[in-house]
Amino acid sequence: MFEGLVRWAGGAVFVLALLVCAYSFIAVWSTSAPFDAAAIAIDVVLFSAFAAHHSVFARDPVKRWLTRLVPERLVRSVYVWLASLLLIGVCAAWQPVGGEIYRIRGWQAIALAVVQLAGVLIIAGAVRAIDALDLAGIRPHASTDSLQFRGPYRWVRHPLYLGWLLATFGPAHMTGDRLVFAGISLFYLVIAVPFEERSLIGTFGEQYLRYRELVRWRIVPYVY
Numbered sequence: 001m002f003e004g005l006v007r008w009a010g011g012a013v014f015v016l017a018l019l020v021c022a023y024s025f026i027a028v029w030s031t032s033a034p035f036d037a038a039a040i041a042i043d044v045v046l047f048s049a050f051a052a053h054h055s056v057f058a059r060d061p062v063k064r065w066l067t068r069l070v071p072e073r074l075v076r077s078v079y080v081w082l083a084s085l086l087l088i089g090v091c092a093a094w095q096p097v098g099g100e101i102y103r104i105r106g107w108q109a110i111a112l113a114v115v116q117l118a119g120v121l122i123i124a125g126a127v128r129a130i131d132a133l134d135l136a137g138i139r140p141h142a143s144t145d146s147l148q149f150r151g152p153y154r155w156v157r158h159p160l161y162l163g164w165l166l167a168t169f170g171p172a173h174m175t176g177d178r179l180v181f182a183g184i185s186l187f188y189l190v191i192a193v194p195f196e197e198r199s200l201i202g203t204f205g206e207q208y209l210r211y212r213e214l215v216r217w218r219i220v221p222y223v224y
Helices: 002-026 037-056 060-066 072-093 107-130 159-169 176-204 206-214
Strands: 100-103 173-175
Touching: 002 072, 037 072, 037 176, 100 176, 107 159, 159 176, 173 176, 176 206
Parallel strands: none
Antiparallel strands: 100 173
């Protein structure tokens, strides 16, 4: 029962972190305050702490070390707890960058809104394919889980990241804060994906190598 409470509470914190991040991006970072270049360095450090956790704790040696501290069936939940709290911390401690990059109106703004909506739908499709409860650490991860080929995983190998980039780079009103957040995300993903795929090869072996030949693009079709 205790483990179930830990997993479900972690799932709730996971959802809360996503809501806090969405609120920050949509509402808090929509203001065009005076530009503060020094804030960018602070925000890079903040996001790097979240990104480092996302990469380091996803590595198999770290997972094995973590099993010495918590039961193996709770490793995913602990990962989700830490990642969620770090994301909330990033949003709470974010230093306003300010500045306005551009503000697009009219049909172009509608087109960009469609781009953002497409990003959200791609994320939803990817989550549906891999199991939302597993992603949130609620359902114990099964070592026999198979590689996913469904939905947006037929287009790119990391559709969650594609959706994230479309959503963060798509606003018709691009402020300094939104651009810095989107830019740091892009920089991190480009660096992290090769390491993540190395772990996937270690987990799925030839199956993932065949999948990589079938689906050529990592995040953005015909680009990367």
